Amino acid sequence: MNEPFLSAKPIIQKLEEQSFEAYFVGGSVRDYLLNRSIADVDIATSATPEEVKSIFPVTVDTGIEHGTVLVIYNGKGYEVTTFRTETEYIDHRRPETVKFIRSLTEDLKRRDFTMNAIAMNIHGEIIDPFHGRLALQNRMIECVGNANERFQEDALRMMRAIRFVSQLNFSLENETKIAIKANAQLLQHIAVERIFQECTKLFQGKNKNQAIQFLYECNLWNYLPELKNHQDLLPCFQKWEINHLSEKQVWLLLLFLSKTNNPTGFLKSWRMPTKKISYLSKALFFLHKRLKEEWTIYSHYQATKEISIDVESVYQMIQNQSGENIEQKISEIFLSMPIQKPEEMKVTGADLMLWFDRPGGPWIKRALEMIEKAILQKKVSNEKGAIKGWILTCNLQQEKDC
Structure with missing residues (x-):
């Protein structure tokens, strides 16, 4: 176990001292097992939000209605979330209510993909009831439980699955792929802002070609902004x-x-x-x-x-x-x-008005562009005196005279 887990260990220790269970969960554990860099960690616990707040002196209610409390420890914030189950989802995105529970396995059961349903205790031991490590070894993205149910609960998970194809250089498990294609139309219920975020992360990955191919094969392409009107784009991406x-x-x-x-x-x-x-x-x-x-x-x-x-x-x-x-x-x-941006020029519009004794107007913009070009072409050095001598000899009506 390494950072940032080591810095977060005292959080788990304090929870365990009060007879609660607590584990590292989610993406940080997945990335640890993949030997990827880890930005931050999430902690899941059997303690309720109020119990968490009673243990730690400084907390912030970032998502307390869903069981999440931000614990501030040694100047850093750690999200601590109570084990929970979720009731019926609304709008194919958010659960209507959540119920706090004391079971880690039941909490992991509600997660999207098996690779994200792995927990790790304070000693670095892995708890993996849904065989997420096997999925990691096989470089495969597969849903926890019934794939159709997972995507009908939260349709954004379909975009997350394909985003992970790009980010992790994984493939889609067959049942997961079939379920995405069967539920693709549910993506129209998801806010465009969230779809944009997932596409941005997808485009940042190293397996973009494969991911975009899956977007097409699974019919998600037709529910992305503008792209439904541009079916002809895909052959170019494949090319x-x-x-x-x-x-x-x-x-x-x-x-x-x-x-x-x-x-x-x-x-x-x-x-x-x-x-x-x-x-x-x-x-x-x-x-x-x-x-x-x-x-x-x-x-x-x-x-x-x-x-x-x-x-x-x-x-x-x-x-x-x-x-x-x-x-x-x-x-x-x-x-x-000699210069890389206009602000680096040693002359301004005010200098030009003074030198030519003329009021401001469109001629200033044209003169500054002439000066820019002359400096870049090294016809004149970027010094106020040199520029003044050069521009005063120019015919501002005929740039070619300079």
Whole structure:
């Protein structure tokens, strides 16, 4: 047993000292057995929320109606959740009520996949009533109990299953796959924001090609925002190896392949954050530009380093080119630039108005762009005096004179 389990052990010890059961559960145990990095741990206990609060001096009621109390210990927060069972689910997403119980096995029984229904005690011993370790060994995602029931309880579990295919490089157990296909239509009951979160995690995984194939085979593709209108996208995903692409690069590829005339609307349908929509819309512009012409120093500068890397990565792939060392090559280009963003110029619009004794207007934007290009092309150094001497000799009506 290692961190972060070691730091959390005192929580379990204190619960056990009061004659309660307590275990590490869920994703942290799964990732520990897979030798993956672990961000935080979850603890399940036979103690009720009120009993947990009576043991620890500092707690926060983060989800007390569902049995979860955040215990603050040594400056860190640990979610401690009471063993529970769940009644009828509503909207194929949330249980109507929960019932606190004293049985670990019954608590694990309500979980989604066998690999997430494993517990570990304070001594590092594994409690695995549903054979989750075997599923891990077989690199297989399978439901706890009846797969149809698990997905009808919470339809988002179908997206979680396929997200784990990508993240863990696992496959779907046959009955689980059949149940996803049979219940795919239930995904329409799930908030788009939650679907977007799962797709984002899926696109961050290393087995994206396989996961996207499962989205299609299990018919979930038809219930994803916009994609039901773009069945033709899948053959393109199958054509290319996209596992090496970053999450933003996959979204950019998806946006490009959609051939949409309204990229902002396409991305908004996913309830994507505004900042990300702006980023991807700008990246799409430069991808179309890249397909028509080679990069210049100025177009790299306009795009920014991050967008240049994303655009070139997608461009190289759709052109069936090797795409080797893209990040390194573009990083070297940016390192060679005298400036990398407008804020680094040693001149402002106020300087121009003073030098030319003219009021503000559209000419300032044009003049600043001329200066940017001149600095990037190393026609003038990025020093206020040098810029002043250069711009005063220019004909602002004819950029070619500079």
